Amino acid sequence: SQTIHQWPATLVQPVGSPLSLECTVEGTSNPNLYWYRQAAGRGLQLLFYSVGIGQISSEVPQNLSASRPQDRQFILSSKKLLLSDSGFYLCAWSRSGNTEAFFGQGTRLTVV
């Protein structure tokens, strides 16, 4: 069966510090991978998606970047965090050509 791991679960970082959130998928190959952000009281905002190694598409211009160094690894990064980067970050995957997405447990990021 397929599983998705996302860590850390919670993170408190000072303004201006770097960020690295990691997500890995097991039990499948060549998945589509996604990073979402969920701000308080809002729905899901797609930040990045990837259909293959090294292929990253950005949906929203921002202070964040994403990388896919391996087939089942997706990393969300920032060089300098802003207060507005606080939120709940969700990694997800879907099978290529398939329909629904499967989500990780999320990372609660608080920038102070």
Next chain:
Amino acid sequence: AQSVTQLDSQVPVFEEAPVELRCNYSSSVSVYLFWYVQYPNQGLQLLLKYLSGSTLVKGINGFEAEFNKSQTSFHLRKPSVHISDTAEYFCAVRRGDSNYQLIWGAGTKLIIKP
């Protein structure tokens, strides 16, 4: 452009009462439709999906939804809610010609009153 509207940001309902969470979408092409549930500080879990065929789909935890093409709706229902159903519910749509793009509603918080 596609959009998904969840008409209610919060729905309070008494335990064991029925509930309907509303979802409307706009799209000029065929779509796939989904409902997800999110418990506090957790990821999203798929409740049910409509891909094709019968317009009434049944999901986990006793939920069901009906696809109404003429009204472009996909409302979620449960005949009798339990306190454990307290969560946020998200409706999502994927274009039939898209490999990846899910369009999300803003979510509806289901509040169960004892």
